[in-house]
Amino acid sequence: MLDKAYDAKKYEDAIYKRWEESDAFKANVDSDKPSFTISMPPPNATGTLHLGHAIMLALEDILIRHRRMKGYEALWLPGTDHAAIATQNKVEKILAEEGIDREQLGRESFLNRVREYVANSQDIIRNQVRKMGSSCDWSRERYTLDDDLNYAVNEVFSRMHKDGLIYRGHRIVNWCTRCGSTLADDEVEYVEVQAPFYYLKYGPVTIGTARPETKFADKVVIVHPDDKRYKKYIGKEMEIDWIDGKIKAKFIADAEAADMEMGSGAMTITPAHSFVDFDLAKKYKLEVLPIIDTEGKMLPIAGEFAGMDVLECREKLVKKLKKLGLLERVDENYSHNLSVCYRCNTPVEPLVSEQWFIDVNKKVKALGGKSIKERSVEVIKDGEIEIIPSRFDKIYFHWMENLRDWCISRQIWWGHRIPVWYKDGEIHVGHDAPKGQGWRQDDDTLDTWFSSALWTFSTLGWPKETPDFKKFHPTSVMETGYDILFFWVARMIIMTTYATGTIPFEKVYLHGLIRDKEGRKMSKSLGNGIDPIEMIDKFGADALRMSMVIGNTPGNDMRLYEEKIMGYRNFTNKLWNASRFVIGIFEEKGLPADRQGITKAPKPDLGKLTAADEWILGKLNTVISAADEALTGFRISEAGQLLYDFLWNDFCDWYLELSKGDKQNPAVLYHTLATTLKLLHPITPFVTEQIWAELPGTSGMLITEQYPEPIKGDFDAGSIGLVIELIGAIRRMRAENKIEPAQKIAVTLYGRKDLEGSKEDIMRLARVSELTWKDSGKKLSGAAADVVKDVQIFIPLEGLVDTEKEKARLQKEIEQLGKYIAGLSAKLANKNFVQNAPAAVVEAERQKLSEAEARMKQMKGQVGNL
């Protein structure tokens, strides 16, 4: 006998172990089934699992389990990401607590510390991924720093270099002075800050700046060619007073760069520390003089300020400018966007440096004569890859079309070493150092997204034409958060189309972010984060999965809180108890004979069907198709909702209640329960698997069962449908007339005497002591009265029923019904409607009208009867 309440904690770990040890998660590369592949977005090999991972695991596991049961060779490939900067920062922080920095430790010792940290973290994550019930293929687990993945990285780098897509250049880059490294454009975040804004006198013009300390070497003034104020200066060079005495400044007119409306309409440019100015300097072949170094300190060009931090210099320089009479005024609370590092929030310093870049505009043969950008846009435009929801197409196009060359070299230690060696001005690019003495490998590492961009294929053995690669690539779905659409999804498309000539995945499913009850982002500092592992401990993994998946639609954020998870814990318990009840019946009455036939045959022998049997089988057939279609169409929430409703409202509230009489049909109970378990298995794998094990007569594990298909046959849902409505009406009448639940009542029904077989059911479920059922009869006075379809209901309770109140209630309903009928009649009287609407719609409206009119007639009759 099952326990009275389902205790997830008692079963989940053991079930997972059984699944894993049975190799149920393992994909067979030699199978001739069609493949269905998901590459798990690799969690960072730092820290622990959070809700972002949890929702990703829940959604992917549901898809994988569904397709696996549907007969696909399903591969869900797990792994972890070395997360270059994030991991290095984390370990640096730990070291800082010990009072050490990485330079003290040296590169190799530092890397060993990181490896140690990562190994520990990976263990934690692996366990937590298991806790969620993830049915991923652990035999194929990968890590971005595995040797073969590193090989793939070097291979792609070499090929791109050979194709001229990767080049080394002296260009302006985003520089984080704390990380001591470059950042990609999208790794820069912006925070709004209030800061003083300075207006400086620069010869005959006024220039505005928030960063006076970058202005030491400004020697060019840009104005608009049509600007009357400055026309006379254009093309001229003049001597002006500046920070360290007189300098020569040149005036250039540029219609695109200068805006007459903005500020004074004139600006100086700082080529070495501004992206816009760098491009201008290139355009006009101007000198690029660095002012600030890679530690955020002033260079000798700053004279007396050399060696100072940027902020210190700013403060002191402003004083000097004031003294020199060059400071016109200061806006103390100017609000502007400060660019900061997305990993450590340190202000980003744009500066010029020699780095490796990927050229996004160069057309190459490997992409059919197209550029990276063009091909990456094309695969979405042509529908080779579908993004769900599709509104992200536009966002993707905008990003891709405006993409600038991607800076891929990082000056941190943790990551893939750039596969380039130097010797006396010679350069070698490849997998290994060339033979001979004196070659030195590039000190830098690659942007972490470079290797994760290869994830769908590097994990399958590429560049070797492995059986895995051939069978499982391109992958089927990339399911991930929309917040990494650019970082990762876009870059996978870029790199995969180039390296493999194929797309990385057919669909991109973007889930939203999980927020707290107030809609705030969950964060450590707010302390509002929900720990998935704690929730699993409390409510079970199934409940957590459901709570994240139902009511959640792609691309939209959702709020999560304990009460919600508790609600789905209640659902798992409901399922458990329904099963407990059914199993109890089998224990009492014996199992149906042909259980294999019952759970597998397209047309099982279910014995003689009662009206209730027909009803539930019809509902079951409908929910099978609907849930399957919903999951196939990635409408996961809808599938969950459908099954929730079916189990609770149809199966438990009605079918099981109707089965409490003498009319139990063990075959139908067995079939319906077994089928429901299968349908729910992708969503709530643990509880269904446990019940499957407890259900007598099953063999093997539920995870390996096939997804159900509707059974053959037409089932009459109408008869019990009407009985259900009658029971509902009687219950309502009882409640409205405040009849004590314990008090049994007598009921008289007129009409549909053919349903008399359900008399016992009505009596039991509506608490009726005496039921008189006739085809017709005379009116009853002193009774409560109602009507359902063509059945009149009377509860003759002299004294207990307030006849006037009853009349008023019926009158109110008649009034509403009248309005409804009027609306329908008007609609059908409208020629345009009848002409233009589809015939089926018109017919449906006619049907509604005639039903409403029939009911109206009955209602009126009932009023008269009172």
Added chain:
RNA sequence: GGGCGCUUAGCUCAGUUGGUUAGAGCGACUGGUUUACACCCAGUAGGUCAUAGGUUCGACUCCUAUAGCGCCCACCA
């Protein structure tokens, strides 16, 4: 500055290509140990689907404005 999303019952959210008398869970209220479940059962109340126009026979659903909230991108000399 450009773009996107959201606005549906007190709260959290569904609502597939326009055709339901607009749904769910939680909460509220009334009442219940009816041989699986109080992590339960029965019943009730509660919404002019943000606002204003428009298209259509018909709009929660499509279009245009407006407002509030949120997000993304760009950028400010």
